[in-house]
Amino acid sequence: MNISSEIGVWIGAVLTLCIWSFLWKDNFLYKTAEAIFIGCSAGYIFSKLFHESFMAVLWNPLTEGTTFWGVITNPLSKGNAFLFIPFFLGLLMITRLFPGIGWMSRWPMAFIVGLGAGMNIFISLQSSVVAQLHATMLPLVKFHGGVFDMTAFVDTFNNWVIVFGTLCALMYFFFSIEHKGLVSVGARMGIYVLMISFGASFGATVMARISLLIGRVRFLKEVWLGIV
Amino acid sequence: MKRGIPLLIVFFTGMIWLTQYFIPHYPFNKVMNLLSDWMKIIAAFAMVLGILNLLRVNFIKISRKHYNWQYSIILIIALLITIGFGCIQGITENVDTTILVYNSKSNEVISSSIFVAPAIIEGLKNFKPISSEDVEKDGKKETIQKGMMDITTKNGKVVKYTDSNPVKRIIVKDDNSVIETVIVKTGTVGHWIYKNLIEHLSSTMFSLLAFFIASAAFRAFRAKSFEAMLLLGSAFIVMLGKVPIGDVFGKIEIHEKIIISFPSIQVWLMNYVNTAGQRAILLGAAIGIIAISIKIIIGLERTYFGGE
Amino acid sequence: MNIFIRLLKSIDRKFIFIITFFAVVIPMFYPLYLPIIPEDSVRSIFKKIDAIPEGSKILMSFDYDPASKPECHPMAIANLRHAFKKNLKIVIIQLWPFGGAMATEAIDELKKEFKEIYNRDIIYGDDYCILGYKVGGAILIQQSGKDFNGTFMEDIDGKKASEISLTKDVKTIKDFELVLSYSAGDPGIKQWVMIVDAQYKVPVAGGVTAVTAPEITPYLNSGQLLGLMAGLRGAADYETLVNKKYPPFKKYVNSGTSGMDPQNIVHLMIIIFIIIANIIYWHDKKMGLVR
Known part of the structure; x- marks a missing residue:
């Protein structure tokens, strides 16, 4: 055992224990750690935006080859003057905080929403609808080297699972017709497919959450307490 | 102004973006670049808005002494300290601070800062390099070494620079004399x-x-119905199949493609049954997104306007 | 039986928390070292990276934050080990604000390993570079298909991408042999698949947190995604493949592989919890206590 002498590691370890104290009950240690977390994270993201986004995307192109005053006094002297438009729109975004003029933030919001909508129509259609449908249109009988052997049977069965599994699950979500007769059977099968799928998601979620705990315990054990 | 202009902006940006997929030539390809650059700026402001709003909400909480208002003070202090240092100093790991330039042949110090120059010259004997790189700068050949060493400051404190916080040593080869610059990388x-x-x-x-x-x-988790049993069954299989212990329970090989074991059933469940279910959800969601996007562009969907 | 059921019913949730904690801690001291057999979806990434010619450029997108670091970081490290060993040139970008810090941390660890094992220096600007964070997500991916350096502009130290030796010749995303994304949500691997694979035909692979894995599998099945590492197990699989080919890496921290021991036990524990809970439920149902 070789307990760390770094103050940063100790702070990290103490904060870890403060957050875990929530498992006992909500208390002031947890709330303090939570407040520090939110404050520092937001501050870090702001600083990151300042250096890597504003400076790189806005300030450096605007001031390239000129001075601060050059930008202020003669903004149109450079080809980058177009950047004043998004800068202005960005500032309008901040008006959201002021009730009287809050409506102005709709302009930049409209820009972001419009761009997102234009992009989503195309990429969703191309890769989530067409490509996925294409991958679902599988042969319902598959041969292996011209014969229907065990390998071909397995492939055929798997194709059926994909094709009918997807169709049944879609049928369950299809509310335009009443779920009666064949549709009802299909929809019921659809629920089963979805349930198995959700079960798989649950299993995977357990795995994910435990991994996070393992990461933390490892920090306490190896970095803080120095037990390797 | 309040409704018309945002609707026009949405329509034009949406349509222009959509058009450039089908006509990827001038002027649409240029416009796409321009709009992307604008987006980067405006979206960054949106994130700033979020942070400012966090500040506002917490200031209100403090001023009105809402429940747990004391924690808002901690939050604001943490936020302002991080922003202050982050914006002024930067947030990347290291800042270069020139501390000493000296001629290592004659031990003649050309310039130094807060550190004790002879201590550095002495300390360089114990300099343990981590990496080394030869570069040419302004016609001069330089060797940049990064490494670990201890340096004494002028107030007598010894600072240890380690591999996670290294010292940079630049050796400038100039007319057979060697001028070294030792740069300390401080976090x-x-x-x-x-x-x-x-x-x-x-x-x-x-x-x-x-x-x-x-x-x-x-x-x-209770197996109250057949559906719940399916859910639990598949969760069990995934939980056991995803970790190596699943292999411990053994396997039955009926055919090279039909192997009954937790890992192989898990892979099959994930790749086929789960794919079928998730694909249905994906298709439904994608069609939903396309529909809502069209509604946004033509102005039928206006919830992004917010209240009022 | 009744006393036993009553005892089980009276278990406080804090007791469960304590059991969970020890189920994680104890296997760390007494590991089982069970063999790990890599899944095909991970092998395909390994094969792809192995087949890329030396000196080629690959793009890595660090789309996660400290919250999902225990899952995504080991995958990124395993991939980086393989890529650096293969002398591939790695351009790193970040769609999440903490991505750059994650990448710096991963590479700092690898620098030490490569120095110790191969006496090789991993040099910034030559072997790898980290471009700065920009907001925009999918829009950035879209733009990088037309003008890569124009999209990401500068590295984390403010140096222009067009002046860094590694990126100065990169015109579009098509100049990369492979895109790897380590993603904990949106924007992440889904956007890379939807745009880069579909429109620019650059193979996309990567790692996701186990939570997101089930919803990404349709893309793997359709062939839009070259390979997928899911959660800590994905990392363990890749580490196994790398360690088999390059045994010196075995002695370094392999978080995925060593994480499998506690993972084994906790999964068993949760299954036992569910079974016990259902025994209680069936018992109560039999007694007419629940419907």
Whole structure:
């Protein structure tokens, strides 16, 4: 055992224990750690935006080859003057905080929403609808080297699972017709497919959450307490 | 102004973006670049808005002395300290600080700062390099070495520079004389905050979920119906098949493609049954997104306007 | 039986928390070292990276934050080990604000390993570079298909991408042999698949947190995604493949592989919890206590 002498590691370890104290009950240690977390994270993201986004995307192109005053006094002297438009729109975004003029933030919001909508129509259609449908249109009988052997049977069965599994699950979500007769059977099968799928998601979620705990315990054990 | 202009902006940006997929030539390809650059700026402001709103909400909480208002003070202090240091100093790991330039042949010090120059010259004997790189700068050949050493400051304190916080040593070869510049890489406050506060707090916060999922497994999962049984069954198989212990339970090989074991059933469940279910959800969601996007562009969907 | 059921029912959730904690801690001291057999979806990434000619450029997108670091970081490290060993040139970008810090941390660890094992220096600007964070997500991916350096502009130290030796010749995303994304949500691997694979035909692979894995599998099945590492197990699989080919890496921290021991036990524990809970439920149902 070789307990760390770094103050940063100790702070990290103490904060870890403060957050875990929530498992006992909500208390002031947890709330303090939570407040520090939110404050520092937001501050870090702001600083990151300042250096890597504003400076790189806005300030450096605007001031390239000129001075601060050059930008202020003669903004149109450079080809980058177009950047004043998004800068202005960005500032309008901040008006959201002021009730009287809050409506102005709709302009930049409209820009972001419009761009997102234009992009989503195309990429969703191309890769989530067409490509996925294409991958679902599988042969319902598959041969292996011209014969229907065990390998071909397995492939055929798997194709059926994909094709009918997807169709049944879609049928369950299809509310335009009443779920009666064949549709009802299909929809019921659809629920089963979805349930198995959700079960798989649950299993995977357990795995994910435990991994996070393992990461933390490892920090306490190896970095803080120095037990390797 | 309040409704017309946003609707026009949405229509034009949406249509222009959509058109450039089909006509990827001038002027649409240029417009796409321009709009992307604008987006980067406006979206950054949107994030700033979020942070300002966080400040506002907490100031209100303090001024009106809402429940737990004391924690808002801590939050604001943490936020302002991080922003202050982060914006001024930067948040990347190291800041170069020139501390000493000297001629290593004659031991003649050309310039030095807060560190004791002879101590550095002495310390360089114990310099342990981590990496070395030859570069040419302004016609001069330089060797840049990064390494570990201890340096004494003028107030007598010994600072240890380690592999995570190294010293940079630049050797300038100039007319057979060797001029060395020792640069100390000091971590910024922003980086310190990230490494010692944010990283631990963030991952611990999410590690709490491990305890809650264990508790939920005990308290909530009941096989009340056939559907619930299917859900639990597939969860069991995935949980056992995803970890190496699944192999311990053995396997039955009927055919090279039909192997009954937890890992192989898990792979099959994930790749076929789960794919079928998720694909249905994906298709439904994608069609929904396309429909809502069209409604947004033509102005039928206006919830993004917000209240009022 | 009744006393036993009553005892089980009276278990406090804090007791479950304590059991969970020890189920994680104890296997760390007494590991089982069970063999790990890599899944095909991970092998395909390994094969792809192995087949890329030396000196080629690959793009890595660090789309996660400290909250999902225990899952995504080991995958990124395993991939980086393989890529650096293969002398591939790695351009790193970040769609999440903490991505850059994650990448710096991963590479700092690898620098030490490569120095110790191969006496090789991993040099910034030559072997790898980290471009700065920009907001925009999918829009950035879209733009990088037309003008890569124009999209990401500068590295984390403010140096222009067009002046860094590694990126100065990169015109579009098509100049990369492979895109790897380590993603904990949106924007992440889904956007890379939807745009880069579909429109620019650059193979996309990567790692996701186990939570997101089930919803990404349709893309793997359709062939839009070259390979997928899911959660800590994905990392363990890749580490196994790398360690088999390059055994010196075995002695270094392999978080995925060593994480499998506690993972084994906790999964068993949760299954036992669910079974016990259902025994209680069936018992109560039999007694007419629940419907």
